[in-house]
Amino acid sequence: MSDFLENKKQSMAILGFWDEVSKKTLIHSLETRYKDEVLKEWCITDIVPNGNEFLFKWSKRFLPLSDEEIQLKYR
Numbered sequence: 001m002s003d004f005l006e007n008k009k010q011s012m013a014i015l016g017f018w019d020e021v022s023k024k025t026l027i028h029s030l031e032t033r034y035k036d037e038v039l040k041e042w043c044i045t046d047i048v049p050n051g052n053e054f055l056f057k058w059s060k061r062f063l064p065l066s067d068e069e070i071q072l073k074y075r
């Protein structure tokens with residue numbers, strides 16, 4: 001069994017691999033890169049491919065996050 005896994009590991013190192021991630025998880029990961037002042041009032045609501053780049057749609061939050069909510073969700 002370990003030979004099989006070692007073969008797979010070597011193949012992945014050479015060829016690369018795909019990783020499926022939900023849109024919600026990706027958005028959360030991206031939002032963690034932004035300052036608390038931005039996250040307090042804004043959130044990413046959509047992602048659209050644009051050639052080799054992506055556009056992020058930011059929407060104003062109906063209720064701003066508190067400092068405590070930001071710490072719990074993003075930090």
